[in-house]
Each structure stands twice: as structure tokens, then as C-alpha cells.
Amino acid sequence: MSLPDFSVAADRSGSLSVKWNRDAIKSICNNPDAIPYWVADMDFPAPIAVTEALREQAAHGVLGYPYGSSVVETFTDWALRRHRWKVDPTMVVTAPGMLAAISILVELYSEEGDGILLPMPAYRPFVHIIRSLGRKVVQWPMSYDAERNRFGLDVQSLQALLSGSHIPILLFCSPHNPSGRVFSDQELTEVASLSSRFGTMVISDEIHADLTYEENGHTPFNEIARKFDLQSATCMAPSKTFNIAGEHCSVVVCSDATVRNRLAMRMRALHLAPDLLASVTASAAYRHGETWLGQLRNHLCSQAHAITSQLAQSGTPLRFVTPQASFIGLIDCTAIMEKVTSDAERNAALYDPSSSGDGGLLSRFFGQRGNIAVNDGSWFGADYGHFVRFNFGTSARAVQEGITAMIDAVRSLR
Ligand SMILES: Cc1ncc(COP(=O)(O)O)c(C=O)c1O
Numbered sequence: 001m002s003l004p005d006f007s008v009a010a011d012r013s014g015s016l017s018v019k020w021n022r023d024a025i026k027s028i029c030n031n032p033d034a035i036p037y038w039v040a041d042m043d044f045p046a047p048i049a050v051t052e053a054l055r056e057q058a059a060h061g062v063l064g065y066p067y068g069s070s071v072v073e074t075f076t077d078w079a080l081r082r083h084r085w086k087v088d089p090t091m092v093v094t095a096p097g098m099l100a101a102i103s104i105l106v107e108l109y110s111e112e113g114d115g116i117l118l119p120m121p122a123y124r125p126f127v128h129i130i131r132s133l134g135r136k137v138v139q140w141p142m143s144y145d146a147e148r149n150r151f152g153l154d155v156q157s158l159q160a161l162l163s164g165s166h167i168p169i170l171l172f173c174s175p176h177n178p179s180g181r182v183f184s185d186q187e188l189t190e191v192a193s194l195s196s197r198f199g200t201m202v203i204s205d206e207i208h209a210d211l212t213y214e215e216n217g218h219t220p221f222n223e224i225a226r227k228f229d230l231q232s233a234t235c236m237a238p239s240k241t242f243n244i245a246g247e248h249c250s251v252v253v254c255s256d257a258t259v260r261n262r263l264a265m266r267m268r269a270l271h272l273a274p275d276l277l278a279s280v281t282a283s284a285a286y287r288h289g290e291t292w293l294g295q296l297r298n299h300l301c302s303q304a305h306a307i308t309s310q311l312a313q314s315g316t317p318l319r320f321v322t323p324q325a326s327f328i329g330l331i332d333c334t335a336i337m338e339k340v341t342s343d344a345e346r347n348a349a350l351y352d353p354s355s356s357g358d359g360g361l362l363s364r365f366f367g368q369r370g371n372i373a374v375n376d377g378s379w380f381g382a383d384y385g386h387f388v389r390f391n392f393g394t395s396a397r398a399v400q401e402g403i404t405a406m407i408d409a410v411r412s413l414r
Helices: 022-029 048-060 071-083 098-109 124-132 155-162 185-197 221-228 257-269 276-288 290-312 334-346 361-369 396-411
Strands: 092-095 115-120 136-141 143-145 150-152 169-173 201-205 232-236 250-254 319-321 328-332 387-391
Touching: 022 361, 048 276, 071 092, 071 250, 071 276, 071 290, 092 098, 092 257, 098 124, 098 169, 098 201, 098 232, 098 250, 098 257, 115 124, 115 155, 124 136, 124 169, 136 155, 155 185, 169 185, 185 201, 185 221, 201 221, 221 232, 232 257, 250 257, 290 319, 290 328, 290 396, 334 361, 361 387, 361 396, 387 396
Parallel strands: 115 136, 115 169, 169 201, 201 232
Antiparallel strands: 092 250, 143 150, 232 250, 319 328, 328 387
16 A cells, blocks of 8 residues: 655645635735645545545446445444544434534524633634524633643633523534644543533534644543533544545534434434535545554644744744644744734735735735735634634645745744
8 A cells, every 4th residue: 555645735726625726815815826824624635545435436427325324333443443432323423514513513402692602712613603593602711821832721710601691502622723732631521520510511523633643642522521421412523634624524422312313303304414425535534544644643743843943943933832633723923913013004905804804914914925824813713813823734845835934924024
């Protein structure tokens, strides 16, 4: 079997990639030619076994309704191998993507007008789900250690928030996007204990769970929740893991039969299920992707450390919030905000928000002055506009070039 080569980034032009689409890039930084380091997918082909499985299915020529997909079986085998997690297959519901499943769970387990607790900074579609379903975001700000550039969970404020009015759902994200934190068992236990005490159900988005680095394991929330008899839904997917996010297939591991039945019934009512190719892709990835993933995790871990050193040695005040998992990480830009603000005042046209409405001051700055497209921190919450999120799911060379361009942009500031 040929080995994956993570030193080469794929040419994704003309492949319907949002990350590489010029209009989409412009929408965050006002520069359609900026090199993309934003949207959370990687510039690597999926494992060969996955593309072969797809080719085989396509070669058959008939793409009719599927029946008897092996997603649940391959996922439960995977969970055991990758996380030493014994999942009861009868508690698993499949879904056409994480966000679809999370939206349905939010609808099922809360009422219009209810507050949904959300750790901040937060992956923006969570906010969109909560608001578009007529619920309210109750922000639970994470702590931030500016010396160590590290986010953490503030358990005291969680307790304070939960002991106010009843909050039916905590929408958790573990490992956390965008901070890259892999939470310890102790942190997870505190979250579960408080949620159980105040009768709050936990939906745990664990889409990045398979991508923890060598030294970090991952504890599925479901494993902790069961000790507290806490109602929970642990959502996982092969999409980030194997870079197959365009083929929507995910799983929800429910804490009990009541959650499982309600979710499964609602999915049926809405006629929502992963489609044929998404199921083929997911099963092949879970079945054959382990070696590929091991090498990817090593690559990502070494890139995370390389970025940390490159920024620390750059002579600029940019600092990496070194993630403990996955291929995205925040860069703390606090110390350049004043200069960037004055650059924007002097060059208003470059920073025009009307043509880059999904961006912010910093994403426009790096787009204009560094030719680099990164997500602005404000996308993850109004209080995080002094960060950007950098996607390093590409070759070492492209990562180094991107970070160098950002450093040069900062050096050019007057
Ligand atoms: C934390 C998190 N949840 C969900 C998603 C999207 O999941 P899906 O495309 O399966 O709906 C992403 C994608 O970046 C993510 O980072």
C-alpha cells in the first residue's frame, strides 16, 4: 500500500472547494487572490482506500437508494480501536452531518425562547443554529491565560450560569474549536457533574476527536456522562479526521434509549439520512484509515509546534495558541491591534467591510498586507477580534510560507 505524502498539498482549483473559491475568500478579507488558510478542511487527498471505495461504487453506475450501510458497525469498531470506547450500537443514530444532528437535538430538547449554554469563543454555526431556532445564546466565556496563550474551562462561572434560570442544553465542543483544547477527564467530569446537578442535557460536538496529537488522548463525553446518569448526545464524524467533509455522514451516540428514539424518530420524520456515497466514504475511512491517520496526526502535531516556534522567534508579538488537536489554531494578535486599527483608518478602501462581511479587522489586514486568508477571531464571538484562526492542514512548506507572510505583514506596520 502506498504511503500518504503530507509534504505535498493538493491543487484544489476547480474542485468546488469553498476554501479555494475566490468569491468566498474575498468575503473574509476583501482580496480574492489571498492564499487560503481558513475554512476547516485540509489540502490533502483522503486515504486511497476511501477514493477506491468511491470509485468502485461509481463504477457500478447505478446510484440508487442505499440499504444496510455499515456506518454504525465500522464506527463502533473504530471507536474501540481509536478511543478504547465500547459503544453500544443500539445507541447510535446516523445523520447527514454534525450540524444537522445538533440542530435537531437543540429543537428536541429545548423550547423557543430558551437559553442554550455555549462555551465562548464558539464555532459560529452553533450561534446560527441557536438563534435561527428561536433560542438564545447564553455565553459561557472560557478563561484565557495570556502568558501561556492557553484557553481553559471556567467551572466557577459555569456553576454561576447554571444556578441562575434553568438552561436545558449545554452545547459543548470537545476538542474545542477554535481554541484546540483537549479537555482533561477532570474538566469533563466537572462539566458533567454540574450539568447533571442542574438538569442540563449536554450535546457534545466531537468532530475533531480523532485528531488529537500523539501525547493527547480523547475521552468521549458519553463515557463521563454515564457516571452521572446525565442525558447526553455525543456527536462524532469521520469528516475532519479523513478530510471527507464534503460527504456528510456523522453519528450521534445517545446516552439512553429515550434520546436515541426521539432523535431517530425526528430524523425519520424529516427524511434525513446520510446518502449513498457519504456512507460508502465514511465506512471505508473508518475501516481502512488508521495508518493514514497516524501519519497525519504526526504531521499536524509537528506543524503546530513549528508555528509556535516560528512566531515566538519572529520578533513580532504574534503568539500561537498551540492546539492539542486538529489542524486549526488561534493566533493571538492583541499587541498589533492599535497599529492595525490605524492602518485601517488611513486605508479605508482596503478594509471595506461591505465587500468582506464575513471577516473583521484582522482578516482584512492579513488579506491585504500579507495576501493570506484567515478567519477573523470575531467570527467566533465579538470579544475575540484580537485573534485570527489559521488552518495548517496543508504541507509544511505552505504552512511556513503562510506564517512568514503574516510575520512580514506585521513587520510592515507603521
Ligand atoms: C466543531 C465543528 N462542528 C461541526 C462542523 C461541521 O460539521 P458538518 O459539516 O458535519 O455539519 C465543524 C466544521 O468545521 C466543526 O469544526
